[in-house]
Amino acid sequence: MSWIDDRAADLDADEFGFDVVPETDQSFENALSKARDGVRLTVDDGIELITTGTDVEGLDPYRKELVLEAADRRRAEVVGEEVTFIANVNNNVTTACNTGCLFCNFKDTAHQFETEYQQEHGGFTKSPAESRAVVQDAVDRGVYEVTSVSGLHPAFGLNEEHRELLDPDDPELNYKPPEAYDTDPTTYREQIAAMAETGAHVHSMTPEEVDHAQRGADWGYADVYRELADVGLKTVPGTAAEILVDEVREIICPGKITTQEWVDSMAAAAEVGLPMTATMMYGHVENEAHRVEHLKVIRDLQDRTDNITEFVPLSFIHQDTPLHEHGVVESGASKAEDELLIAVARLFLDNVEHIQSSWVKYGDEFGLKLLNCGADDFMGTILSEEITKRAGGQYGEFRSFRDYVEMLTAIGRPPVERNTDYTERRRIDTDADVFGPQLGPAADGTPLLD
Ligand SMILES: C[S@@+](CC[C@H](N)C(=O)[O-])C[C@H]1O[C@@H](n2cnc3c(N)ncnc32)[C@H](O)[C@@H]1O
């Protein structure tokens, strides 16, 4: 057993004793009428809505429909009927990571990547040239965004100067020189530059990755974002958010940055002028009050920065994760919880325009349903997927523009191609022979894959 398994095996869900619990002085009815009137919701209001009332045990199906209806109406008022999606590719650089998050099966402990370790481990590290080739191939097909999120490889540094100053003998720094590994991931700077050279919009450097890129150095988050923006970083994925309440993070990801550090790093991206998304990974050990507290953190950050383009709920995929394998959680969120999360996000986040329904997490059928619960974006083509798949997710790795047009036409919603920060949009002609993509530099309207 690894130390990650040991840690999961020591957890007992009955003994978490959270301080934040779903109890309020508000009533469901009051909260609902505030939501319907477009009044800014308090955390207590949000808790009433997401629990369908703390006065009832479990979820009340009738009240749930009322919440979903209010959210659907709000969505129609804010963004109308169109549903957006993007032509993008995932290019994750490495699975090597020692952070040990208990919900994650994407990573492989980094020592397995060392040249001395001779067993098969199924993980990977790409050189900058390999990253560039993956992205170039996608760009040639018409893709214009690359989403790149990676393990915190110990040999990664911001740039060569950073790698030189990191002391391999200081365990706090989680640094090993590249010579120890079969493949050198090189530096964040080189990887971002390699992907950007293709002309793709580079969406990368989560708050956790940025923290890794400044470990042991005296530069801050904004300096990292500035340097990477200079070589082509365009927008930032707001993952590593998980649940932005520290008592939950201490259980599921004790090695990760704190809530405050996550906020600071996002604020730094905003300061540098990089638009960003925000996420929440829910459906594990947290309760409904944690979910709403998380939404409050995002709403406050957006009040400060006005820089978040989209909120992306990530329903926990439990099957092959340490949390599930050690019996800490039995399953992820129920469908009713997913619907309410999307709906309450729409109602609570009155300053974030777009809410994503992610088909990687919810599948097509249920993903479409969520477009009637408050969501208005249906993610992207991505071409390949590793994080959800390795956690046991079953919904595949690619959707074509034809798939999108068929699905959205079936529910009577107009399909719209968008770019990463929603500054460009193109309504798709559903009677055309081919549907695109058309927005990118090499997108000539032909399908991405045969
Ligand atoms: C795998 S990490 C990669 C980037 C970087 N290491 C980080 O933590 O930000 C990206 C995100 O994937 C999500 N993720 C990981 N495992 C998941 C799972 N089992 N179910 C749902 N989302 C998951 C988490 O929200 C996590 O922050």
Ligand SMILES: Nc1c(NC[C@H](O)[C@H](O)[C@H](O)CO)[nH]c(=O)[nH]c1=O
């Ligand atoms: N670009 C989006 C992704 N990409 C896939 C992620 O990189 C990742 O594999 C997984 O979702 C991690 O939890 N996924 C989305 O859900 N939404 C996107 O917009």
Ligand SMILES: N[C@@H](Cc1ccc(O)cc1)C(=O)O
């Ligand atoms: N593309 C989305 C969602 C995403 C989700 C999980 C990821 O690991 C990466 C990205 C974002 O920008 O945040």
Ligand code: SF4
């Ligand atoms: S979520 Fe990110 S930091 Fe945590 S173990 Fe997975 S890859 Fe590493």
